[in-house]
Amino acid sequence: MASMPRLQRENRMKGFTLIELLVFIANAIIAYFVGRYLSEKWGTIGWFIGVPAGFFCLIGAAKVVLFISSRAMPIRPMCRNGKCGANDYKFLKITKDGSVFQCRCGDKYFRLRAAARFLEVLPDGSLRPYMKRKPFGKWQPDQDQPPHLPVSLANH
Ligand SMILES: [Zn+2]
Numbered sequence: 001m002a003s004m005p006r007l008q009r010e011n012r013m014k015g016f017t018l019i020e021l022l023v024f025i026a027n028a029i030i031a032y033f034v035g036r037y038l039s040e041k042w043g044t045i046g047w048f049i050g051v052p053a054g055f056f057c058l059i060g061a062a063k064v065v066l067f068i069s070s071r072a073m074p075i076r077p078m079c080r081n082g083k084c085g086a087n088d089y090k091f092l093k094i095t096k097d098g099s100v101f102q103c104r105c106g107d108k109y110f111r112l113r114a115a116a117r118f119l120e121v122l123p124d125g126s127l128r129p130y131m132k133r134k135p136f137g138k139w140q141p142d143q144d145q146p147p148h149l150p151v152s153l154a155n156h
Contacts, residue, residue, distance in 0.1 A: 023062070026058075027054075027055050027058045027059065028055070030054050030055075030058055031050070031051045031052070031053075031054035031055040031058075032051065032054070034050040034053060034054030034057075035049075035050035035054060037050060038050035038053075070086070072138075073133075073136060073137075073138070074086035074139070076089055076101065076109075076111065076118060077118055077133075077139035078139075079103040079104075079105060079107060079109070080107060080120060080130060081103075081105045081107070083103075083104065083105055084103035084104045084105060088103055088104050089102065089103050089109070090102045092108065097112060097149050098111045098112040098113040098114075099111045099113075100121065107120065107121075108120070108121035109121060109130065112147060115132070115147075116133045116135070117129065117132040117142055117144075117147070118130050118131040118132065118142070119142070119146060119147075126146070127146040127147065127149070128146065129142035129143070129144055129145070129146050130142055132144065
């Protein structure tokens with residue numbers, strides 16, 4: 001039992017990615033400059049207001065950007081029935097070529113890894129093109145041929 005705290009600490013360290021670390025450092029630097037700027041105007045109190053303000057404004061701004069981009073560029077298109085949005089899909093499995101999702105209607109879809117294509121998985125395991133998109137673009141009807149995957153997606 002004595003090793004538990006160390007294990008938990010290691011897990012937490014692993015969850016803290018390099019990107020998060022860089023964002024955290026950037027936040028801290030900006031918070032420092034906001035604090036210093038306000039401290040020159042208001043004295044010590046400027047530090048107490050400027051540092052948290054600088055820090056949380058940046059986190060807030062990042063969240064707003066993420067929210068807007070997830071609205072403008074949803075990671076998954078609406079399902080074929082028009083009932084399920086990007087977050088209504090249930091992740092089923094990951095394969096070498098992409099991921100299988102199921103929407104709330106019960107239909108299965110396949111997100112191709114090599115290209116931004118979202119295909120319908122038919123009951124026999126074959127794929128029917130549904131939607132695709134260009135980088136930073138909107139989902140549009142996919143008129144291309146279905147990709148040839150080595151493994152059938154039936155029974156998954
Ligand atoms: Zn659906």
